[in-house]
Amino acid sequence: MSAVSVQAIVGAAPSPIEAPDVDYATISPLLIILGAAVLGVLVEAFVPRAYRFVTQIAVAVVGVVAAFVATVVVGAGLDTVDGEVTGRGGPTAMGSLSVDGPAVVTWAMLLFFGLLGVLLFAERRLDGGLSAFTSQASTPPGSADERHATRLRIEHSEVFPLAMFALGGMMFFASANDLLGMFVALEVLSLPLYLMCGLARRRRLLSQEAAMKYFLLGAFSSAFFLYGIAMVYGYAGSFGLAEISTAVSSQIGGQNLLLAGMALILVGLLFKVAAVPFHAWTPDVYQGAPTPVTAFMAAGTKAAAFVAMLRIFFVAFGGARWDWAPAVWAIAIITMLFGAIASIAQTDVKRMLAYSSIAHAGFLLVGMAGLTSGDGVTSVSAVLFYLVAYGAAAIGAFAVVTLVRDAGGETTHLGRWAGLGKESPVLAVAFTIFLLSFAGIPLTGGFISKWSVFAAAWDGGAWPLVVVGVVASALALFFYIRVVVLLFFAPPQGDGPTVAVPSPLTWSVVAITVAVTIVLGVLPGPLLDLVQQAGAFVR
Amino acid sequence: MTVEPFIGLSALLFAIGAIGVLVRRNAIVVFMCVELMLNACNLSFVTFARAHGNLDGQVAAFFVMVVAAAEVVVGLAIIVSIFRTRRSASVDDASLLKL
Numbered sequence: 001m002s003a004v005s006v007q008a009i010v011g012a013a014p015s016p017i018e019a020p021d022v023d024y025a026t027i028s029p030l031l032i033i034l035g036a037a038v039l040g041v042l043v044e045a046f047v048p049r050a051y052r053f054v055t056q057i058a059v060a061v062v063g064v065v066a067a068f069v070a071t072v073v074v075g076a077g078l079d080t081v082d083g084e085v086t087g088r089g090g091p092t093a094m095g096s097l098s099v100d101g102p103a104v105v106t107w108a109m110l111l112f113f114g115l116l117g118v119l120l121f122a123e124r125r126l127d128g129g130l131s132a133f134t135s136q137a138s139t140p141p142g143s144a145d146e147r148h149a150t151r152l153r154i155e156h157s158e159v160f161p162l163a164m165f166a167l168g169g170m171m172f173f174a175s176a177n178d179l180l181g182m183f184v185a186l187e188v189l190s191l192p193l194y195l196m197c198g199l200a201r202r203r204r205l206l207s208q209e210a211a212m213k214y215f216l217l218g219a220f221s222s223a224f225f226l227y228g229i230a231m232v233y234g235y236a237g238s239f240g241l242a243e244i245s246t247a248v249s250s251q252i253g254g255q256n257l258l259l260a261g262m263a264l265i266l267v268g269l270l271f272k273v274a275a276v277p278f279h280a281w282t283p284d285v286y287q288g289a290p291t292p293v294t295a296f297m298a299a300g301t302k303a304a305a306f307v308a309m310l311r312i313f314f315v316a317f318g319g320a321r322w323d324w325a326p327a328v329w330a331i332a333i334i335t336m337l338f339g340a341i342a343s344i345a346q347t348d349v350k351r352m353l354a355y356s357s358i359a360h361a362g363f364l365l366v367g368m369a370g371l372t373s374g375d376g377v378t379s380v381s382a383v384l385f386y387l388v389a390y391g392a393a394a395i396g397a398f399a400v401v402t403l404v405r406d407a408g409g410e411t412t413h414l415g416r417w418a419g420l421g422k423e424s425p426v427l428a429v430a431f432t433i434f435l436l437s438f439a440g441i442p443l444t445g446g447f448i449s450k451w452s453v454f455a456a457a458w459d460g461g462a463w464p465l466v467v468v469g470v471v472a473s474a475l476a477l478f479f480y481i482r483v484v485v486l487l488f489f490a491p492p493q494g495d496g497p498t499v500a501v502p503s504p505l506t507w508s509v510v511a512i513t514v515a516v517t518i519v520l521g522v523l524p525g526p527l528l529d530l531v532q533q534a535g536a537f538v539r
Numbered sequence: 540m541t542v543e544p545f546i547g548l549s550a551l552l553f554a555i556g557a558i559g560v561l562v563r564r565n566a567i568v569v570f571m572c573v574e575l576m577l578n579a580c581n582l583s584f585v586t587f588a589r590a591h592g593n594l595d596g597q598v599a600a601f602f603v604m605v606v607a608a609a610e611v612v613v614g615l616a617i618i619v620s621i622f623r624t625r626r627s628a629s630v631d632d633a634s635l636l637k638l
Contacts, residue, residue: 140624180599187606191613198617208624209633211617216569216630219610220560223576226603227553230583230596234546237591239599 036063040161101534103175117296141204170304202409210288225268231261272305286354295398299391335362336472370456389445396513419492445520552579
C-alpha cells in the first residue's frame with residue numbers, strides 16, 4: 001500500500017460508529033447456552049456447596065432444553081434461498097454468523113449430544129455417591145489433601161459450566177461465517193475440554209497426562225490453523241468466507257498464499273477431527289479422560305469440527321476444489337485403513353473406541369469428497385446424517401464403559417469384558433448394537449450413514465474412495481465381531497466383570513442412544529429428509 | 540511498503556516455534572514455543588492489514604492476544620497440577636498412556 005492511502009485513512013474525519021444490527025432471535029440458541037454457562041459460574045460462586053451440584057445440573061439441563069426449543073423455532077422460520085443449490089437462512093449478526101440449514105441441524109445435534117453428556121456427568125451412583133470427577137483437581141493424586149477433600153465430599157461442579165462453554169463454542173464453530181470467528185470458536189470449545197480431560201476421579205495420573213497431551217498438541221494445531229488464517233487473509237484481504245470465495249474465483253496472483261493458507265487450515269481442522277496423520281493424541285486422550293467427558297468430546301468435537309471444515313472448504317475454498325480435493329482423498333484413504341487396522345491390535349476398550357473414531361473420521365472425509373449439488377445425496381446431508389448416527393452410538397458405547405467396573409473403578413481392559421453377556425445381557429446387547437452400528441451392519445444407523453457418504457462420494461466421482469471405504473469397513477467388521485464374540489462366548493477371567501447399578505440417568509442415556517441407533521437404521525426417512533431439506537451452506 | 544521482509548520474519552518465528560515444540564522436552568518451554576507461533580501469526584496479521592489498507596488484521600491481532608491469555612490460564616493450570624504430582628514438567632516423563 002502506498003503512503004498516500006495510509007494518509008487518507010489516518011486523515012479522514014472520524015465517522016460515527018454505527019451500532020451493529022443484530023437479530024437476537026435468530027442467534028438465541030447460542031445466547032441461551034452461553035448464558036447458561038455464565039449462570040453456572042455465578043452458581044459456583046453464590047450457591048452453598050450442599051445444593052451446588054443439583055443446581056448446576058438443573059441450570060445445564062434447562063439451558064440445553066431451552067436452546068433446543070429455540071433451535072427448532074429458528075429452524076422452522078428459515079427462509080428458502082434459491083441459487084445454484086437450494087439453501088435456507090443466511091448470514092446474521094453483521095455477517096459473522098451464518099444461520100443456515102446445516103448450521104441449525106448441527107445446533108440441534110450438538111444440543112442433543114450435550115444433553116446426553118450432562119446426564120452422564122450428573123451420574124453419582126456409580127462411585128459411592130460421588131461424581132466421576134475428582135474432588136479437588138489442585139491436590140496431588142494419592143495425597144492426604146485429596147483424601148480429606150473426598151471425605152468432605154467436595155466436588156467439581158464446575159464441569160457443568162465448562163461443558164456449556166464447550167457446547168457454546170461447538171455451536172459457534174459450526175455456524176461462524178468468518179475465519180476469525182472460527183478461530184475464537186475453536187478455542188472456546190477446546191479450552192474447557194482440555195480442563196475437563198484432567199479431572200478424572202480414578203486413575204488421575206493418566207487423566208492429567210491426557211490433559212497435558214491434549215492441551216499441548218491442541219494448542220500446537222490451533223497455531224497452524226491461525227497461521228493458515230493469516231495467509232488466507234493476506235491473499236483475500238478479508239476474513240469473511242463470502243469475500244474469500246469471491247477472491248478465490250476472481251483474483252489473479254497470490255496463489256502461493258492461498259495454497260499455504262488452505263494447507264495450514266486443513267492441518268488444524270484435521271487435528272480436531274482426528275484424521276491420520278494428526279490423530280496421535282486421540283487414543284491417549286480418549287483413554288485418560290473421564291469417560292463421560294470422552295463421550296461428550298467424541299461426539300461433539302467431531303460434529304462441530306466436521307461441519308466447520310465443510311463450511312470453510314465448500315463456501316470459501318469451493319472455487320479451489322481441485323487444489324484441496326487430492327489432499328482430502330489421500331488423507332481419507334490412510335485414515336480409514338489406519339483406523340481399521342490399528343483398532344485390531346487394541347486391548348483397551350476406550351482405546352479401541354478411539355481408533356474406531358479415527359476410522360470414522362476417514363469415512364466422513366469420503367463424504368466430504370462427494371457431490372456438492374444435485375438431486376442425489378449431497379456431501380453436506382450425508383455428513384450431517386453420519387454425525388448424528390456416529391455421535392449417538394459413540395455416547396452410548398462410552399456410557400456402557402462407565403458401567404463395567406471393578407474395585408479400582410472402570411475396568412477397560414478388553415480381556416476383563418469377557419463374559420459380559422452372562423453378567424448383564426442387557427448391557428452386552430446394547431454394546432453389541434453400538435459396535436454393529438460402528439461396523440455399518442444393516443438395521444443400524446451406521447449402515448445408513450455409511451451408505452449415504454458412499455453414495456455421495458460415488459455420485460461425485462470419488463469411486464476409488466468408496467472401494468477403499470468398503471475394504472476398510474470389512475477389516476473393521478472382523479474386529480467388531482471379535483469383540484462381540486468375546487462378550488458373549490468367551491469364558492470370563494476370574495470373577496468376570498462386575499456391572500455397577502447406575503441411576504436412571506445413565507440408563508436413560510443408554511436407552512436413548514440404543515433407540516436412536518436402531519430407529520436411524522430401520523426408519524431413516526425422517527432424518528434423511530431433514531438433512532436433505534437443510535440444503536447447502538449459505539454465505 | 541514491501542511485505543516480504545515482515546512475512547519472512549513471521550515465517551521464521553513460526554518455524555522456530557514449531558521446531559521448539561518438536562524438540563524441547565520441558566512442558567513450559569513447549570508452551571512458550573506455541574505462544575511464539577501465535578505471535579508470529581500476529582505479525583502476519585498486522586503486516587497484511589497494512590498491505591490491504593483495512594483494519595481487520597489488526598483487530599484479529601487483539602483477538603489472538605486475548606485467546607493466548609486464556610490459553611495461558613488453562614495451560615499453566617494443567618502443567619502446574621502435573622508438576623505437583625510428578626515433581627517434573629518434562630513431557631517425556633508423562634508416558635503412562637501407551638499402546
